[in-house]
Amino acid sequence: MVAQHGPGLTMNMIIEASGLSRKTVYARYPNKTALIDSVVRNIVARGLQPVEIRMSSDWKQDLRCFVHTMLEEVCRPETMMLRRFILIEPATLEGNRPSIQRVITHRYVNPLIRFFESLADRGELPLQNFAFAAQALAELILLESQRRSLESEPADDLHFDRLTEDLTRLICHGICAPTAS
Numbered sequence: 001m002v003a004q005h006g007p008g009l010t011m012n013m014i015i016e017a018s019g020l021s022r023k024t025v026y027a028r029y030p031n032k033t034a035l036i037d038s039v040v041r042n043i044v045a046r047g048l049q050p051v052e053i054r055m056s057s058d059w060k061q062d063l064r065c066f067v068h069t070m071l072e073e074v075c076r077p078e079t080m081m082l083r084r085f086i087l088i089e090p091a092t093l094e095g096n097r098p099s100i101q102r103v104i105t106h107r108y109v110n111p112l113i114r115f116f117e118s119l120a121d122r123g124e125l126p127l128q129n130f131a132f133a134a135q136a137l138a139e140l141i142l143l144e145s146q147r148r149s150l151e152s153e154p155a156d157d158l159h160f161d162r163l164t165e166d167l168t169r170l171i172c173h174g175i176c177a178p179t180a181s
Contacts, residue, residue: 011035037095043082044099050107053115059124063115064168067141070108071164074145083146104142109134116175125175137171 001009001017011032015025029035051069054062073079112134119125144163 040082040096041099043078044096044103050111053111055118059119060168060172063171064164066112067137067167068164070141071144071160074141075148079145080148104138108138112137128175133171133175137167140167
């Protein structure tokens with residue numbers, strides 16, 4: 001409904017579509033902002049488990065799988081709806097910014113840092129600022145989600161696969177490069 005009606009969405013429209021009584025809805029949500037805030041918190045709470053990154057003999061393929069998984073997750077309709085909520089009701093972002101950032105860090109960034117550190121421990125990567133690399137990769141992937149949320153047509157699988165390859169190559173070539181002394 002948020003995507004369909006934008007800022008013109010009213011509590012009356014939500015109540016009518018829900019099939020619930022006004023009394024029931026208003027007993028739980030005093031206004032539209034509270035209702036949208038609750039929906040955002042619910043969506044964010046589902047993303048608390050860290051993404052598992054496989055550790056095989058081909059770490060670049062393992063990274064590629066992670067990038068693809070993250071792209072799929074951040075471009076799911078539910079996640080795109082979260083972005084639309086935030087665009088339409090910016091106050092929702094302010095109240096949920098810490099939890100959204102916590103989920104991104106816990107679910108995506110921290111597993112990437114551990115992955116890169118384990119590769120360094122195995123001698124496959126030079127020591128460097130893995131937190132920066134993980135955060136940069138997560139931000140690039142989140143930008144794709146933002147770009148898609150502003151477009152009317154979803155990208156096809158070929159675009160998705162090409163983006164996965166490009167992001168993986170970008171990180172692999174940067175992270176494998178020797179650090180300057």
